[in-house]
Amino acid sequence: MxxxxxxxxxxxxxxxxxxxxxxxxxxxxxxxxxxxxxxxxxxxxxxxxxxxxxxxxxxxxxxxxxxxxxVQDNFALIFEVTDLEKTVQDIERRGGKFVTSIEDKTHWGIRAVHLRDPDGHLIEFITTLPQHKWDKSLLARDQAYK
The missing domain is CATH 3.10.180.10 (2,3-Dihydroxybiphenyl 1,2-Dioxygenase, domain 1)
Structure with missing residues (x-):
């Protein structure tokens, strides 16, 4: 499949x-x-x-x-990008309106920002945080899966 x-x-x-x-x-x-x-x-x-x-x-x-x-969101489209700040600037320049600011999500291991399309679908842009910035509980879970 x-x-x-x-x-x-x-x-x-x-x-x-x-x-x-x-x-x-x-x-x-x-x-x-x-x-x-x-x-x-x-x-x-x-x-x-x-x-x-x-x-x-x-x-x-x-x-x-x-x-x-x-209702609360049923799903989110997640797009990984190389340069989160530049992506946000480019999308804002083209009229996109973000619903959150860029934020380190240390318990997820990512930096993230969110916006919605005209129908309300949630979209998240991310970059991976270096492991030294990860929350200790995330590091422990990551080690458990290796």
Whole structure:
């Protein structure tokens, strides 16, 4: 079995298409404004796709359920970058609005920052912290898995 792609089900298709292409800078490989489906090359052969939520609901028989509900996030898209500060500056310059500041997460072993796409999907950009900055409990767990 092989993961083919991650497909986000969206209500704001055109806004999300623009966000992933223009704001985050991903190369669009399929789709156009006003369409139902689009895909992006997000590096290393991975594909991120957008699909109109109402069409998937129709396909799987959930059209009668609420489209949006305010709940805690069910998932986050995580992108590892080489230079977190530069990535944030580039995205902000292109109109992206972050919901957190860059922060060392020593108990996770990363530096991280978060934003949302126009449909509210949570996106995290990370870089790995050097191990000497890791929380002691994380170091102990890491050693246990080696």
């Amino acid at each position: 092989k993961l083919d792609n991650i497909r986000l089900l969206v209500t704001e298709f055109d806004a999300c298409l623009s966000f992933y292409q223009e704001t985050l800078g991903f190369k669009r490989t399929w789709g156009e404004p006003g369409g139902d489906y689009a895909s992006f090359d997000v590096g290393d052969g991975m594909v991120l796709a957008l699909f109109r939520k109402e069409l998937m609901a129709e396909a799987v028989g959930t059209k009668n359920l609420p489209v949006n509900m305010q």
